[in-house]
Amino acid sequence: MSFVAQSEVSPSACAVFRSIDSVPEDFGPSVVTVGNFDGVHCGHRRVIGEVVARARALQAKAVLVTLDPHPAVILRPDQAPKLITPTPEKLRLLLQTGLDAVLVIPFTAELARTSAREFAATVLRDRLRAVEVYEGENFRFGYQAEADIAGLSELGREFGFRVEAFQPVKIARGVVSSSRIxxxxxAGDLTTARHLLGRSFAVQSTPARGRGYGTQYAVPTVNLATYEDLLPANGVYVTEMRIGTGEEVVTFESVTNVGNRPTFGPDSFAVESFLFRFRPIALGESTPVRLTFLKRLREERKWPSPEALKAQIGRDVARAERWFALRRALGGASQG
Structure with a gap:
């Protein structure tokens, strides 16, 4: 296997290695988990929590290994899933879990041909010096998913690490999984998604190009740039928009339409948010925008006239305002 050497260390003291070659040769010993971790959901965090706890007990490094892009992008591009958490967002969430390191291995056609034995020897034994490996009971790896937990355990006995398998976590009458989320x-079912993720679903993007964003933006609507990963079903949602980074962050309560805007003629897909209690802000085409989806209000539909649509938007805004007022009264806040 060949990899490009890159690495970085986050402010949280969790190292992010962008290749196996960038892991220091004296790294470890380590307690490891390997997987896609799309969504960093409740089930993932259970495994990660055990990895961190065991690493502390053994005075080892807690390490998570993931792949970028998702293997399906290379192996079955026509079936590749839209991601809940693209890699930058996944890393943001993983850096909050107490891990000592995240290893992001570039997934290529060459890597896809790597045998389970070679992966276990090269990555787990030689570079990470794994002493324990934690996986879900359905875990498979290696060329054409040749090895399962039993195969990993057999390799572990040979290479000097112990393997622990977890049963799936169950919430809301079903197994927590990325595919279920x-x-x-x-389907626009934000309630189920929130229970399984352990937080509200959010997307990280930037404003759409060509909308006149300038130094001082003074219009209370923001369209997101084209977003290639997972979005909720077309419809109208109660949302919250966080704009900017660092000390310049500003957050607005909002209502968002996801869809094709059929009332105005040919389909023109957009994610358009109306911001409540808006004030002029610094907003450019590269400004980070985080949109958190809190509640679905209704499906998208074609209205008989722009006037009818305007009236419905007024009703949508009123419903969203009532939702936020109730949340404030109950002392709640979104989990983005």
Whole structure:
């Protein structure tokens, strides 16, 4: 296997290695988990929590290994899932878990041909010096998913690490899985998605180009740039928009339409948010925008006239305002 050497260290003291070659030769010993971790959901965090706890007990490094892009992008591009958490967002969430390091291995056609034995020897034994490996009971790896937990355990006995398998976490009458969460979000079922993720679903993007964003933006609507990963089903949502980074962050309560705007003629897909209690802000085409989806209000539909649509938007805004007023009264806040 060949990898490009890159690495970085986050402010949280969790090292992010962008290749196996960038892991120091004296790294470890380590307690490791390997997987895609799309969504960093409740099930993932259970495994990660055990990895961190065991690493502390053994005075080892807590390490998570993931792949970028998702293997399906290379192996089955026509079936590749839209991601709940693209890699930058996944890393942001993983850096909050107490891990000592995240290893992001570039997934290529060459890597896809790597045998389970070679992966275990090269990555787990030689570079990470794993002493324990934690995986879900359905874990598979290696060329054509040749090895399962039993195969990993056999390799572990040979290479000097112990393997622990976790049963799936169950919430809301079902197993917590990335595929189940994707299905819920794609259907607009934010309640189920929130229970399984352990937080509200959010997307990180930038404003759409060509909308006149300048030094001082003074219009209370923001369209997101084209977003290629997972979005909720077309419809209208109660949302919250966080704009900017660092000390310049400003957050607005909002209502968002996801869809094709059929009232105005040919389909023109957009994610358009109306911001409540808006004030002029610094907003450019590269400004980070985080949109958190809190509640689905209704499906998208074609209205008989722009006037009818305007009246409905007024009702949507009123419903969203009532939702936020109730949340404030109850002392709640979103989990983005």
């Amino acid at each position: 994707r299905q819920a979000i794609a």
